[in-house]
Amino acid sequence: MTAIEGVLFDFSGTLLRIESAESWLRAALTASGTAMDEAEIVRSAAALERAGALPGGSSPVEIPADLAGLWEIRDRDARHHRALFTGLGRQVPLPEPELYDALYERSRTAEAWQPYPDAAEVLARLHRRGIRIGVLSNIGWDLRPVLRAHGLERYVDICVLSYEHGLQKPDPRLFALACRELGLDPAAVLMVGDDRTADGGATAVGCSFLPVDHLPVDRRPAGLRPVLDLVG
Structure with a gap:
């Protein structure tokens, strides 16, 4: 693997x-x-x-x-x-x-947005390990200021936003583009998302996929931490 x-x-x-x-x-x-x-x-x-x-x-x-x-x-x-x-x-x-x-x-x-309780911790730990980090979103506006305001942007290497490319997940072209921006082969990339159809489409280009539950923040205190176990 x-x-x-x-x-x-x-x-x-x-x-x-x-x-x-x-x-x-x-x-x-x-x-x-x-x-x-x-x-x-x-x-x-x-x-x-x-x-x-x-x-x-x-x-x-x-x-x-x-x-x-x-x-x-x-x-x-x-x-x-x-x-x-x-x-x-x-x-x-x-x-x-x-x-x-x-x-x-x-x-x-x-x-209007609240980070999940473990988001900053998981991103920071991945960043310290030298893992390339991207945000890949189906969205119609620039989310970078929201990441910045919540102290998360410092850990993110790239943002690929659907409206900026005229493509939306699960279009394989969007995942391929994100992998190119990370500078990595898709086989070396893990996609993490709450939509098994849209985000799970990453597997079509060879990425791994980890689903998380779309829950209120107080009901998902540690949903992102399994990422740390999958990434060396």
């Missing part, structure tokens, strides 16, 4: 987790100076979650027919990503039309 010399991590649900839909809505209301009744906040947050409007949150219970095409290509272009998620948000009536954009902007801030 080829020794692992590099690790690619997914972003959302793997290294960091998005806040709850209720926290997300409350922050957007504050940012826009909009008032809502407390009970309505709770109801609307639950409806936004069912609609799949929170990037990094739950998938839609039902995708509206007019957004189905965008859903399939949402991570290939920044405009697609914004249009899809603000469109999903608009399935839920809110008191001010600017709230849908305010919600999207909130989802791109460092404050």
Whole structure:
């Protein structure tokens, strides 16, 4: 078996987790100076979650027919990503039309994301071992400032973001590109992610794959530590 010399991590649900839909809505209301009744906040947050409007949150219970095409290509272009998620948000009536954009902007801030408890420790230990580290994400915006704000960017050698390349996982070309940027043969690279279809696609180019559970941060205190056992 080829020794692992590099690790690619997914972003959302793997290294960091998005806040709850209720926290997300409350922050957007504050940012826009909009008032809502407390009970309505709770109801609307639950409806936004069912609609799949929170990037990094739950998938839609039902995708509206007019957004189905965008859903399939949402991570290939920044405009697609914004249009899809603000469109999903608009399935839920809110008191001010600017709230849908305010919600999207909130989802791109460092404050909306929380690292998993072992993320910094695992990245730091891999970095000290001389392992090449990359973040490979299906996303529609630049996550580097979020990594930086949480003190994780210092350990990361490369970021490969789907919207910057017009490709999204599980397209083998995106994994191959990430391996080239790491400067490693795919056989020497481990992909770590919470989506067995999207992230597991790394095996098509010869990478190893380690799945992690997409759980709230307080329910997954050590989900990344098995990486340390797989990497010499």
